[in-house]
Amino acid sequence: MARISFYGGVGTVTGSKYLIEHDGKKVLVDCGLFQGFKELRERNWQPPPFEPESLDAVIITHAHIDHTGYLPRVVRLGYDKPIYTSKGTGDLLKILLPDSARLQEEEADFRNRHQLTTHTPALPLYDENDARDTLKLLHTVANDGVPVEVAPGIKASFLVAGHIMGASLVLLEIDGAGEDGGTLRFLFSGDLGHYDQPIVKDPAPPPACDYLMVESTYGNRLHGDVDSATQMARIINEAAERGGPVLIPAFAVGRTQEVLYLIRELEDDKRIPVLPVVVDSPMAAQATQVYNRWTDEHDEEYASILNTKRHPLRTGSMTTASSRDESKKINTMKGPRIIISASGMMTGGRVLHHAVRILPDENATVVFVGFQAAGTTGRRVQEGEREVKIMKQWVPVNCRVEKVEGFSAHADWKAVLRWLEGLPNRPKKVFTTHGEPEAAEAMAEHIRGRFGWDVMVPDYLETEVLS
């Protein structure tokens, strides 16, 4: 008899971890970091509810830290078997995990310097060595649906999920766990992209399965018909007329590429003038290379632009700053220009150095292209606070503040239902995960209402028998 345990990504969108067990074999799907509220973050420090050494395999659906950021911790605690994921995800992890380790080390360092710790010295959750050890365990496969054996009697196949570069749906086939000793099929949606999202392909239709886990980030919300291109064109044109700079805080992996793609498209369509664009983030430049490398994952439009020898993620006048010196040079630039820099919620990173100059400038514009979590500097600016504290100094906010919607990389509930319509059979049970409690419940109701299927909203640490 097989079973699944929900060790994260339930009641929250963070910390995704699902353990499948059968016949003494254990496979963990996703290994994410808990983020947000303190109560959630403290779980990262508790002993994991499984023994890392006892796992036979780990499978990763996509590179985002809420699905992968706990991997180096599990490796630090003794896991040393393969980590299966797509080629695109593997490449992005080479950028993201060492960076995550540096952030963990910086945080421990900060606690020590400011004596904010009861443990002396405070240790990081993991360090760069752990991240490097993790990368050595990667076993990457194509997102092409060809099964690979991850443990004796357990196969996994990966298909395009359309969320970010490399994101996968994962189908597990467990021999001997199904009816009459047959094969049991469990499908994980991972994070699902929405249809017609730029750059990456649409999500592949779900293959037949007995059980299905589906994400519910937008289980109670719809994206609406906001046209991000029109909004962005207006903002850039107004800035060009005023001759002022535009600052776009954006996460280096995924969001930065989507913003570049849109600006390049607006330039090609002559809807905006060609302004200097500076991408000030070393990680963003590396991620852009990964985005170009895995051509199998590109949608038709992206592929057709690549065929014209034009770079879909390069605007007409673009520079990337990798070193600190290059980054500082941006400060001497004058006139209308667009600066894209991380972090996306202005919680750290180079964007803060730009914010100190740009926020007080009446001619400048700051544009938010992603969700701004409560308590972040980005949220404060977005909500109209006239003064924010950045790097220990109070900075007045005199610039224009804009928000461009329509950049979400998640399917809303209608898109999830559209995806589920492609399922060739009626599943025995569906689990809605990866949502705040109301969103997961709402998604479950939508699925019951439309298809009449048995849907369960699991709780943290709950285990369910599969047959």
Ligand SMILES: [Zn+2]
């Ligand atoms: Zn994600």
